[in-house]
Amino acid sequence: MMLFQFLLILIMLIGAIAVCVFRTLINAVVAMALVSLIASILFYYLQAPDVAMAEASVGAALTTAIFVIAIRKTKKRDDKG
Amino acid sequence: MKRFASIATLIGAGILFIFILMTRIPPMNSSSIYAKSVLREDGSINMVSAIYLDYRLYDSLFEVLVFTSAILGVSYYIAHFPEAGEVFPSNSKLTFIAIVASAPMVVCWGIYTLLTGHISPGGAFSGGAIGASGILFLSLAIGSRKAEMPFHKMRLEALEKYALLLIASYIVLGIFDKGLFSPLFWIGIPGAFLSGRGAIVLNVSIGIKVFVGGWAILYLFSRHRESV
Numbered sequence: 001m002m003l004f005q006f007l008l009i010l011i012m013l014i015g016a017i018a019v020c021v022f023r024t025l026i027n028a029v030v031a032m033a034l035v036s037l038i039a040s041i042l043f044y045y046l047q048a049p050d051v052a053m054a055e056a057s058v059g060a061a062l063t064t065a066i067f068v069i070a071i072r073k074t075k076k077r078d079d080k081g
Numbered sequence: 082m083k084r085f086a087s088i089a090t091l092i093g094a095g096i097l098f099i100f101i102l103m104t105r106i107p108p109m110n111s112s113s114i115y116a117k118s119v120l121r122e123d124g125s126i127n128m129v130s131a132i133y134l135d136y137r138l139y140d141s142l143f144e145v146l147v148f149t150s151a152i153l154g155v156s157y158y159i160a161h162f163p164e165a166g167e168v169f170p171s172n173s174k175l176t177f178i179a180i181v182a183s184a185p186m187v188v189c190w191g192i193y194t195l196l197t198g199h200i201s202p203g204g205a206f207s208g209g210a211i212g213a214s215g216i217l218f219l220s221l222a223i224g225s226r227k228a229e230m231p232f233h234k235m236r237l238e239a240l241e242k243y244a245l246l247l248i249a250s251y252i253v254l255g256i257f258d259k260g261l262f263s264p265l266f267w268i269g270i271p272g273a274f275l276s277g278r279g280a281i282v283l284n285v286s287i288g289i290k291v292f293v294g295g296w297a298i299l300y301l302f303s304r305h306r307e308s309v
Contacts, residue, residue: 049202049203050127050129050202050203050204050207052202053194053202053203053207053211054206054207054210057191057207057210057211057214058207058210061187061210061211061214061217061218062210062213062214062217062295065214065217065218065221066217066299066302068221069217069220069221069225069299069302069303070302073303
């Protein structure tokens with residue numbers, strides 16, 4: 001079980017770094033949702049199901065959807081300078 | 082589209098109904114003095130719910146008031162920005178079907194979470210947020226204008242104000258009637274759906290507040306240009 005948690009934390013860290021590294025905004029948002037989702041699984045393992053539900057609904061779902069809407073409403077700039 | 086949505090709503094409502102019928106969690110056999118006193122004093126199985134709806138009810142009240150003023154502020158200031166049209170629905174057929182089929186179930190799951198907040202994990206705030214996420218996903222599939230239509234038709238903004246009034250009057254009643262959680266409500270058998278004194282009433286009103294507030298902020302943000 002400990003190994004599983006280490007694995008989750010490792011994926012979470014990779015996701016968090018990926019948010020900064022990805023150049024496409026939508027990919028970064030998906031990576032951010034992954035971080036939230038794994039955080040909520042970890043909360044559940046740490047016996048805080050209430051916090052896990054709040055993290056999953058707000059962090060993984062609501063924030064992601066708002067970011068996707070925001071990205072869809074903005075235009076991509078072509079100049080790379 | 083309507084067929085998918087109605088089938089998904091039916092499935093979601095069915096699952097919700099079955100869950101509520103089957104919900105009967107035995108009271109915990111903990112030797113903890115806290116668990117015992119929570120059971121005795123407010124009949125709630127979920128200690129978190131007992132804390133935020135009973136022992137720290139003022140805290141929840143002010144959270145709700147902060148949320149209300151945030152919604153009022155957003156609605157007031159965003160009204161000055163020009164409208165930018167709607168968020169257009171996705172072109173992908175697969176996304177459309179997946180979202181339209183799953184969003185009503187997400188909303189039903191939110192309703193279940195807030196209805197059973199006193200006997201299982203979850204509660205009003207997360208239930209309301211889950212419901213609002215469902216609507217948000219729906220607006221990605223069918224466009225924000227269609228998703229906000231029921232908001233005006235069903236006068237949900239008024240419902241949100243009534244919910245606040247209900248929470249405030251419940252708390253005022255509680256002040257007169259010794260103990261914030263006690264007035265008028267039957268404690269029930271701990272673990273049954275109808276237990277935990279006024280937990281369902283408070284959870285539903287706070288849940289409506291969060292759900293409608295989230296929905297309002299969503300459509301205001303998605304309609305006005307400078308806001309996103």
